[in-house]
Amino acid sequence: MRIIVCVKRVPDSESRIAKAKDGLSVDTQGVKFVLNPYDEYAVEEALKLKEAAGDGSVSVITLGGEESKETLRTALAMGVDEAVLLKGQPSVDGLGTAEKLAEAIKGREYDLVLFGKQAIDDDNLQVPAMVAELLGLPCATVVTELQVDGGAVTATREVEGGHEIVEFELPGLIAAQKGLNEPRYPSLKGIMQAKKKPLEEVDAGDAESRLEVVEVMNPPVRAAGQIVGEGADAVPELVRKLRDEAKVI
Amino acid sequence: MSVLAFAEQRGGALRSSAFETLTAGRELADALGVELIAVLLGPAGLAAETGKLGSYGADRVLTGFSDAFAEYAPESYTELVAKAAQEAGAKAVLFAASAQGKDLAPRAAARLKAGLASDVTEVRVADGRVVAVRPAYAGKVFMRVGFIGEPAMLSVRPRAYKAVEAPRDARVEELAVGGDVAGRTKVRAAEGEAKERPDVAEAEIVVSGGRGLGSPDNWKLLEELADALGSGAGLGASRAVVDAGWRPHGEQVGQTGKVVAPPLYFAFGISGAIQHLAGMQTAGCIVAVNKDPEAPIFKIADYGIVGDALEVLPRLIEEIKRPRS
Numbered sequence: 293m294r295i296i297v298c299v300k301r302v303p304d305s306e307s308r309i310a311k312a313k314d315g316l317s318v319d320t321q322g323v324k325f326v327l328n329p330y331d332e333y334a335v336e337e338a339l340k341l342k343e344a345a346g347d348g349s350v351s352v353i354t355l356g357g358e359e360s361k362e363t364l365r366t367a368l369a370m371g372v373d374e375a376v377l378l379k380g381q382p383s384v385d386g387l388g389t390a391e392k393l394a395e396a397i398k399g400r401e402y403d404l405v406l407f408g409k410q411a412i413d414d415d416n417l418q419v420p421a422m423v424a425e426l427l428g429l430p431c432a433t434v435v436t437e438l439q440v441d442g443g444a445v446t447a448t449r450e451v452e453g454g455h456e457i458v459e460f461e462l463p464g465l466i467a468a469q470k471g472l473n474e475p476r477y478p479s480l481k482g483i484m485q486a487k488k489k490p491l492e493e494v495d496a497g498d499a500e501s502r503l504e505v506v507e508v509m510n511p512p513v514r515a516a517g518q519i520v521g522e523g524a525d526a527v528p529e530l531v532r533k534l535r536d537e538a539k540v541i
Numbered sequence: 542m543s544v545l546a547f548a549e550q551r552g553g554a555l556r557s558s559a560f561e562t563l564t565a566g567r568e569l570a571d572a573l574g575v576e577l578i579a580v581l582l583g584p585a586g587l588a589a590e591t592g593k594l595g596s597y598g599a600d601r602v603l604t605g606f607s608d609a610f611a612e613y614a615p616e617s618y619t620e621l622v623a624k625a626a627q628e629a630g631a632k633a634v635l636f637a638a639s640a641q642g643k644d645l646a647p648r649a650a651a652r653l654k655a656g657l658a659s660d661v662t663e664v665r666v667a668d669g670r671v672v673a674v675r676p677a678y679a680g681k682v683f684m685r686v687g688f689i690g691e692p693a694m695l696s697v698r699p700r701a702y703k704a705v706e707a708p709r710d711a712r713v714e715e716l717a718v719g720g721d722v723a724g725r726t727k728v729r730a731a732e733g734e735a736k737e738r739p740d741v742a743e744a745e746i747v748v749s750g751g752r753g754l755g756s757p758d759n760w761k762l763l764e765e766l767a768d769a770l771g772s773g774a775g776l777g778a779s780r781a782v783v784d785a786g787w788r789p790h791g792e793q794v795g796q797t798g799k800v801v802a803p804p805l806y807f808a809f810g811i812s813g814a815i816q817h818l819a820g821m822q823t824a825g826c827i828v829a830v831n832k833d834p835e836a837p838i839f840k841i842a843d844y845g846i847v848g849d850a851l852e853v854l855p856r857l858i859e860e861i862k863r864p865r866s
């Protein structure tokens with residue numbers, strides 16, 4: 293099994309994000325960056341598939357700046373064999389990024405391409421299905437369960453109120469949702485080994501954006517409301533307020 | 542020229558999000574001074590539903606019927622939507638930001654080489670161009686984005702638009718559906734999943750529980766409250782209880798779960814971690830019940846009760862069920 297995983301560097305989910313002074317971007321000062329949490333599931337799944345197959349390789353690719361090397365090293369420390377940095381800026385919408393990734397993937401050997409379902413910075417949920425379309429490959433997104441049996445893929449994907457089963461033959465793409473597995477932590481040994489693993493750099497250039505950010509806004513501040521009371525005795529007053537004041541029931 | 546709205550169906554029935562998409566599409570079509578075309582793909586039995594699409598503002602309905610479309614067929618859907626958009630000279634193409642819409646919209650955008658704005662809460666025309674508002678960083682900020690090039694591709698967040706009737710006698714035209722419609726990606730519904738409540742992302746009222754409820758058995762209280770609140774109420778959960786295996790992941794609200802914006806959100810025994818707040822802070826009205834008066838959830842709740850959720854819940858169920866005097 294030859295597997296490629298697309299990963300992205302994003303702000304930690306704990307970080308406080310607010311609009312920057314220019315009003316066109318977000319302030320990332322003091323923010324800690326991590327491997328996108330959904331991409332961790334993708335990396336873990338790739339490693340598990342390789343281990344189960346007993347042979348093959350796992351590579352990770354990212355489109356980003358110099359600082360994305362740190363993200364690639366995290367994946368290498370988890371056990372990935374090699375990493376590729378496509379140097380360039382991702383696009384605002386998903387398509388430009390997908391074009392750069394598809395171009396890079398096309399020139400490589402692979403059976404399966406794995407993604408996270410969503411990058412938790414832009415929250416686009418676009419790149420995996422776009423890469424599938426650009427490469428003309430079958431694909432399942434938001435996958436919570438995956439079986440690969442020879443060349444046959446059976447994926448369970450999350451839909452409203454339940455699941456769908458998606459089946460296709462390799463080569464193909466999968467975008468990982470939480471629940472797929474429990475990502476491993478990089479071991480100390482893994483971290484040491486990561487330093488010696490190949491990290492290829494390619495000048496990919498900036499991706500084309502077909503959207504432009506016109507304004508970044510902070511969400512409306514929610515003022516703290518009122519404590520209606522304590523314990524079950526406060527319930528009648530709460531229900532009255534929901535009915536007569538807020539008019540929501 | 543036109544605006545296209547993809548009318549989503551599942552299992553041979555139109556989904557409520559189809560009407561929300563049409564409403565957003567109608568507004569946009571009016572602002573651009575063009576017609577609104579609904580695209581309906583599904584099994585042949587759906588022919589009876591086309592009138593409803595006219596009721597919600599479609600000037601024309603393009604239908605593509607096939608038995609293979611009882612379930613989502615990604616490749617064929619992409620092909621048909623992209624072709625319809627090209628032939629109709631679409632200035633914008635709208636989808637619901639549903640499980641299906643979030644899979645289909647990027648495929649269609651890649652086919653059309655057009656920019657896609659996901660999960661938009663608002664779309665309008667400013668200085669002749671389509672501009673949309675969408676959350677990013679799990680709703681920690683909102684972005685106003687303008688499209689470079691056409692068509693503007695959009696997926697509209699569930700419940701951001703309230704479906705409004707705008708009746709028209711829609712002309713119905715058939716799309717030519719090709720021979721091999723099944724494609725390489727085969728999709729079927731998972732078995733044995735009887736769905737009775739709306740999904741948390743689409744519910745009008747969300748009743749959420751956290752670790753403070755103590756055990757998964759206590760969810761029967763949340764279910765009872767949701768039942769008492771009516772068929773629009775759905776269940777939500779914090780990550781702590783999803784990770785503990787008490788609730789399915791599909792119910793998780795927050796940064797790595799679903800972002801929801803219902804008119805009413807209940808949080809029982811949820812502390813209000815930043816990742817949870819990111820997923821629900823744009824709800825209309827937030828009610829929190831927590832033992833700890835210092836719990837961060839109270840900082841954003843409209844109404845709070847300090848107390849044991851297990852004592853508050855039975856009383857609340859009783860009070861909601863009681864006929865109004």
Ligand SMILES: Cc1cc2nc3c(=O)[nH]c(=O)nc-3n(C[C@H](O)[C@H](O)[C@H](O)COP(=O)(O)OP(=O)(O)OC[C@H]3O[C@@H](n4cnc5c(N)ncnc54)[C@H](O)[C@@H]3O)c2cc1C
Pocket residue numbers: 305306329750751752753754778779780781782793794795796797798799809810811812813814815816817820830831832833836848849850851
């Ligand atoms: C990368 C990442 C992503 C994350 N994504 C999400 C996400 O999407 N969604 C999410 O929810 N979390 C997410 N989290 C986890 C988040 O940080 C919190 O750990 C989680 O939200 C806590 O869940 P909780 O409020 O149920 O539990 P706790 O924090 O343990 O809170 C339980 C609360 O219940 C109260 N309580 C206890 N007993 C009672 C009682 N009898 N009656 C009433 N109240 C009671 C307590 O006072 C407390 O406030 C994420 C974390 C990380 C690191």
Ligand SMILES: Nc1ncnc2c1ncn2[C@@H]1O[C@H](COP(=O)(O)O)[C@@H](O)[C@H]1O
Pocket residue numbers: 298299300328330331353354355356382386389393406407408409410411412414415416417418419420
């Ligand atoms: N710049 C990037 N480089 C590599 N992979 C990416 C990049 N952006 C997005 N991806 C992949 O696409 C997934 C979905 O991202 P998005 O469509 O931006 O929400 C991510 O989880 C990654 O797997």
